[in-house]
Amino acid sequence: MTDNVQRVGLPDERPPANTVGPIAWLRNNLFNTWYNAILTVLVLALLGSAIPPFLDWLLIKAHGFDSTSPACRQDTSGACWGFIGEKLRFILFGQFPWNEQWRPLATIAIFIALLLASCDRRFWKPWFGLVWAAGLVTVGCLMWGGVLGLTPVENTLWGGLPLTIILSVIGLAVAFPAAILLALGRRSNMPAVKVLCVTYIELIRGVPLISLLFMASVMLPLFLPNGVSIDKLLRAQIAFIMFAAAYMAEAIRGGLQAIPKGQYEAADGLGLSYWQKMIKIILPQALAIAIPPLVNTFISFFKDTSLVIIIGLYDLLGTAKAALSDPLWRGFYREAYLFIGVIYWIFCYSMSKYSQKLERDLNRSHRR
Amino acid sequence: MATETRTAQGASVPGGSSFSLSDPTVRAIVYQVLVVGAVVLVGWFLISNTLDNLARRSIATGYSFLEREAAFGIGEHLIDYSPKDTYGRAFLVGVLNTLKVSIIGIILATIIGTLVGVARLSSNWLIARLASAYVEIVRNIPPLLQLFFWYALVSDGLPPVRSALNPLPGVFLSQRGLIVPAPSDDPVWKMMGIALVVAVVVTLALRFWAKARQARTGQIFPVGWTGLGLILGLPLVAYIAGGAPVALDMPVLKGFNFAGGMVISPEFFAILTGLTVYTSAFIAEVVRSGIIAVNWGQTEAARALGLPSGPTLRLVILPQALRVIVPPLTSQYLNLTKNSSLALAIGYPDLVSIANTTLNQTGQAIEGVTMIMGSYLSISLSISLFMNWYNKRIALVER
Numbered sequence: 001m002t003d004n005v006q007r008v009g010l011p012d013e014r015p016p017a018n019t020v021g022p023i024a025w026l027r028n029n030l031f032n033t034w035y036n037a038i039l040t041v042l043v044l045a046l047l048g049s050a051i052p053p054f055l056d057w058l059l060i061k062a063h064g065f066d067s068t069s070p071a072c073r074q075d076t077s078g079a080c081w082g083f084i085g086e087k088l089r090f091i092l093f094g095q096f097p098w099n100e101q102w103r104p105l106a107t108i109a110i111f112i113a114l115l116l117a118s119c120d121r122r123f124w125k126p127w128f129g130l131v132w133a134a135g136l137v138t139v140g141c142l143m144w145g146g147v148l149g150l151t152p153v154e155n156t157l158w159g160g161l162p163l164t165i166i167l168s169v170i171g172l173a174v175a176f177p178a179a180i181l182l183a184l185g186r187r188s189n190m191p192a193v194k195v196l197c198v199t200y201i202e203l204i205r206g207v208p209l210i211s212l213l214f215m216a217s218v219m220l221p222l223f224l225p226n227g228v229s230i231d232k233l234l235r236a237q238i239a240f241i242m243f244a245a246a247y248m249a250e251a252i253r254g255g256l257q258a259i260p261k262g263q264y265e266a267a268d269g270l271g272l273s274y275w276q277k278m279i280k281i282i283l284p285q286a287l288a289i290a291i292p293p294l295v296n297t298f299i300s301f302f303k304d305t306s307l308v309i310i311i312g313l314y315d316l317l318g319t320a321k322a323a324l325s326d327p328l329w330r331g332f333y334r335e336a337y338l339f340i341g342v343i344y345w346i347f348c349y350s351m352s353k354y355s356q357k358l359e360r361d362l363n364r365s366h367r368r
Numbered sequence: 369m370a371t372e373t374r375t376a377q378g379a380s381v382p383g384g385s386s387f388s389l390s391d392p393t394v395r396a397i398v399y400q401v402l403v404v405g406a407v408v409l410v411g412w413f414l415i416s417n418t419l420d421n422l423a424r425r426s427i428a429t430g431y432s433f434l435e436r437e438a439a440f441g442i443g444e445h446l447i448d449y450s451p452k453d454t455y456g457r458a459f460l461v462g463v464l465n466t467l468k469v470s471i472i473g474i475i476l477a478t479i480i481g482t483l484v485g486v487a488r489l490s491s492n493w494l495i496a497r498l499a500s501a502y503v504e505i506v507r508n509i510p511p512l513l514q515l516f517f518w519y520a521l522v523s524d525g526l527p528p529v530r531s532a533l534n535p536l537p538g539v540f541l542s543q544r545g546l547i548v549p550a551p552s553d554d555p556v557w558k559m560m561g562i563a564l565v566v567a568v569v570v571t572l573a574l575r576f577w578a579k580a581r582q583a584r585t586g587q588i589f590p591v592g593w594t595g596l597g598l599i600l601g602l603p604l605v606a607y608i609a610g611g612a613p614v615a616l617d618m619p620v621l622k623g624f625n626f627a628g629g630m631v632i633s634p635e636f637f638a639i640l641t642g643l644t645v646y647t648s649a650f651i652a653e654v655v656r657s658g659i660i661a662v663n664w665g666q667t668e669a670a671r672a673l674g675l676p677s678g679p680t681l682r683l684v685i686l687p688q689a690l691r692v693i694v695p696p697l698t699s700q701y702l703n704l705t706k707n708s709s710l711a712l713a714i715g716y717p718d719l720v721s722i723a724n725t726t727l728n729q730t731g732q733a734i735e736g737v738t739m740i741m742g743s744y745l746s747i748s749l750s751i752s753l754f755m756n757w758y759n760k761r762i763a764l765v766e767r
Contacts, residue, residue: 029493036492043494192400196407203741206748208706210720211740218733222421223414303510310713317513333520341509341517348508 069328083332084339087323091340094159094314100151103142104162110135110142111165119354132173139166155233159314161343163233167305167315171240172248172298178241179248184278186249187256197249204246209304212239217311236308240301247297255290256282288362295355299348306344316340418734425731433730434459440725442717444633455726462722463743469636469718470705470747473643477704478697480644481651488656499652506649512710514646519638519714529626538618540626545637549616550630556610563606564599571595635716639708647704654700658693659685690762698755702748709744719743 017023031037061078063071065085072080084091093104114135117123123131143162146152158166185197204212216239221229230238259282267277309318320336323329389395422429434456441451446464449457487499506514523543527533532542538549551557571591578589619629662685670680711718720740727736 029491032491036490036495039492040494043498190396190400192404196403203745206745207741208709208720208744210709210712211737211744214720214724214740215737218727219737222418222733224421225417226420226424299508303508306510306512307710309512317510317516321516331524333517333524337513337517337520341513344510344513345505345508349504352508 072332079335079338080332081335083323083329083335087326087329087336090160090323091316091319091336092160094163094319095157096159096162097151097153097157100145100153103145103150103153104158104160107139107142107162108165110139111162111169115169136170136173155231158233160319161316163308163313164302164305164315167237167240167308168298168302171237171244171305172301175241175244175248178245179252180283182245182249183252183256186253201246201249204243205250209239209243209307210310212243213307213311215239232311232313236311236313240305243304244297244301247301248294251293251297252286252290254293255286255288258289259286292355292359292362295351295358299351299355302347302351303344316343427731429732429734431735433726433732433735436730438726438729440729442722444636444717455730458722459719459726459739462717462719465716466705466708466711466718466720466743467747469639469643469711469716470708473640473647473704473708474701476640476644477647477651477700480648481700482655484648484652485655485659488652489659503649503652506645507653511642511646511707512713515638515642515710515714518641519634522634522637529621532621532626538616538629540619540621543634544626544631545634546632547619547626547629548632549618552613552617554610554613556607556613559606559610560603563602567595567598567602571598574598633716635711635714638714639711639716639718642710643704643707646707647700650700650703651697654693654696657696658689661692662688687762691759694755694759694762698752698759701751701755705747705751706744709740 018027030040057079063078063080063082065081067080067082072082089101093101096104114132141147182197182201185193188194213236216235220235263281267281305315306317308315314322317340320340324333324336435454438453438455438458439451442449442461444465445461446468447461449461484499484502487495490496526541526543529542529544532540534540540547574594575591578591582588617629619626666684667680670684708718709720712721712724723736723740727733
């Protein structure tokens with residue numbers, strides 16, 4: 001009897017080809033309806049006609065980093081990377097003395113290392129502030145020189161990527177405490193303080209950054225007592241700080257509003273003073289919530305530093321534009337803008353990815 | 369000790385003469401007096417310095433310079449302008465140019481942004497990826513860099529006027545921008561404009577009447593189709609009634625430039641394209657998050673009620689998505705308007721660039737900067753007032 005019972009199962013049938021595998025994927029994701037099929041074909045045709053010529057220009061027919069301007073002008077079918085090869089150091093470091101350009105390079109490295117380390121939540125401790133302070137002092141010494149046998153360099157010669165990073169990072173660092181005070185002031189129940197903070201925040205947010213830069217470059221000298229003058233870089237930095245403080249204050253206010261009222265009441269119930277309550281109970285929670293919007297503020301701030309070109313400073317965009325004004329290399333704007341566009345993009349994209357990841361992590365800990 | 373003081377203070381009659389810093393009301397007043405005092409002091413310091421500096425450089429303050437002759441030309445103007453006009457009129461030209469680029473930019477960015485935002489949610493993998501790539505590339509590159517690129521594309525990438533590209537008869541592409549034939553002057557254009565306004569007014573009245581009738585009797589009137597017919601039909605009727613003129617003002621190359629036709633300058637093209645592309649990436653994200661925010665159950669419920677897909681979208685999904693979309697959309701509109709000030713960098717004569725020329729010529733720095741700030745503040749305020757009104761209209765009505 002038992003012999004008739006089949007003990008071994010049949011080998012599994014392969015699922016039909018139209019439910020798994022690449023064909024099913026194509027059917028589900030590209031050709032699931034008739035209009036999607038038409039769209040897919042149209043987009044493929046478009047990409048097919050745009051990408052090969054672009055790659056041709058970018059790589060295949062391109063002139064190498066050691067090519068010269070006349071050679072590039074003779075055959076214009078490819079990109080001229082000789083422009084970047086020739087102007088690389090000028091675009092990255094501006095007019096910083098040629099032999100000393102390891103200093104701005106080291107500055108960039110320090111900033112990137114600090115920013116990367118700041119992404120790790122294990123370092124979100126008070127002592128890390130000291131690391132930042134030490135980093136900023138080192139950067140100051142490197143850029144200005146005049147100590148440890150470094151040749152002094154006027155800050156009118158600073159330019160390129162270090163200037164972009166310095167303007168945004170220092171602006172952010174100085175504006176942060178001011179932004180906390182403004183956000184607290186905006187939520188204060190003292191009418192005079194509240195009105196002052198609201199006016200400041202809304203005034204700054206209502207006008208374009210250019211007008212603040214103008215104010216810093218043409219009005220600030222009038223505001224100062226006779227004989228006192230501050231240089232262009234510091235004036236731009238002041239405008240950036242004023243601008244950043246208002247935007248960051250709004251991000252922090254969002255965090256403050258997300259704290260349940262019970263936290264305030266519990267702190268009051270413990271008999272804590274206003275500052276004890278804020279520093280020990282409210283701000284640590286509010287700032288953690290506000291970090292993703294703060295990172296987003298920093299990204300837009302980083303992009304906005306390119307505006308200093310309007311008041312005559314040479315940040316990354318400014319040096320690229322100056323390099324283009326060299327008669328020998330005029331007209332190679334595609335290469336120049338593509339190159340610095342990629343640099344800006346790497347910075348901004350990685351920060352925005354980080355901010356999204358952080359948001360997810362924080363949400364996870366909230367959901368529990 | 370502390371407890372004693374507190375009891376003593378607690379026992380004091382409210383409004384009594386006792387003055388103590390541990391009384392929160394007193395403390396608040398003291399703090400506010402200190403803060404306001406500090407602000408006033410700093411303000412006074414700055415103003416007195418300014419007055420001192422102005423006197424030293426013998427610059428007269430005030431806005432009387434607006435009456436003086438500007439003596440500089442402006443490439444693009446919506447109202448009549450010549451260098452003989454006053455600074456005030458020049459500034460007005462700038463304000464109108466800013467409004468022009470902002471309004472067109474807002475409309476285009478909303479259309480493109482909505483399309484890209486919807487495309488990012490498409491079930492078509494390729495389209496969704498393409499839309500994501502667009503958003504991620506555009507969002508992460510400074511707008512000024514994008515403006516420079518668009519501007520260079522036209523002013524460096526296109527041939528000079530003499531060898532202008534001529535893709536269609538009467539259409540010229542050169543470093544001077546895009547030149548297209550314009551309809552010649554005819555009273556019929558004015559008539560069509562009036563017809564359009566009448567059609568819009570009649571449609572609005574019709575909508576009001578149809579709503580009231582539906583509330584009273586339950587009968588539905590197809591306002592959408594009638595309105596569309598009116599808005600397209602009435603101007604068409606006016607056009608035919610006016611003799612259907614077909615004469616075009618063709619651009620012709622005369623000397624070093626084109627005469628006649630309608631010109632889209634490289635500056636306007638660059639600022640408009642730059643602002644539209646940059647802002648549309650942000651609007652796409654806003655639209656996407658608004659659509660995701662509406663629960664799928666809403667669509668299912670609408671289907672279960674037997675609503676076809678059109679009304680489902682119009683009556684169920686959109687009203688809820690708009691509630692999420694409108695506030696961030698407002699701030700994107702404000703950003704676009706403020707970013708239009710980047711026009712200065714490529715030479716489009718917006719209000720900042722004209723105010724800049726003015727303050728360089730006259731030395732009236734304070735007046736120039738306050739005029740820029742004042743204009744933007746009023747534009748920002750009007751946009752946010754309008755959007756707040758709209759937001760309130762579509763907000764959830766809670767019992």
